[in-house]
Amino acid sequence: MDTDAALTVTVYGLPAPQGSKRSLGNSVMVESSIHVGPWREAVVWAMRQEIIRNRGWSALDEALEASMVFSFARPKSHYGTGRNKGELKPSAPARPATVPDLSKLARSTEDAVTTAGGYRDDALIVGYRRLEKRYTTDHGQVPDVLDVQGAVIRLYRCEAPPGGDHR
Known part of the structure; x- marks a missing residue:
């Protein structure tokens, strides 16, 4: 466990990106991802539950560093079939270098x-x-x-540089 984090939250659900929008005409824009709304709701719910547990919490209002680790289920195509069912294929990638875009996940x-x-x-x-x-x-x-889809979010207060040097 990371004890120097000011706040740690585990969120369960399908992480979804934010940022890409499409036009419906008449200047109406909507998110391209139908999953962004449920993901943001899951993050808000989990964060508020953690805030309730931290009685007297007030929103952080200083320079922060963050950690976000998003967990995704592997596609079925990564696994063998027949007697190899449940075993990863040798060709299965080690990391999810596919959509969604990591920076858009962070943004949402x-x-x-x-x-x-x-x-x-x-x-x-x-x-x-x-x-x-x-x-x-x-x-x-x-x-x-995580062992299911979701994310672990950690927020850290930034330490002031020694001697007040703010370069």
Whole structure:
């Protein structure tokens, strides 16, 4: 467990990107991903549950670093069939280097954390300690990888540089 995180939240559900929009005409734009709404709702719910557990919590309002590890189920095509059913094919990729785009996953998640009151504004994030997409099959081998789809989100307060040097 990462004890120096100011807040750690585990979110269950299908992580979805934000950012791409399509036009319905008459200046009406909608999110391209139908999954972004449910994902953001899952993040808001999980974040608010954690905030309730941290009585007296007030939204972080300082420079922050974040960690987000998104876990995805492997497609069935990664597994063998017949007597090899359930075994990964040798050709199965180690990491999910496919859609959704990692930066768009972070964007949807950052906005949901703001909505939930985890921090005042996602502009406070000055860096990432970790930002990854992993398969759920890495659970137990790689920290913060879940055994089901979702994400582990950690927020860290930035330490002031020694001697007040703010370069």
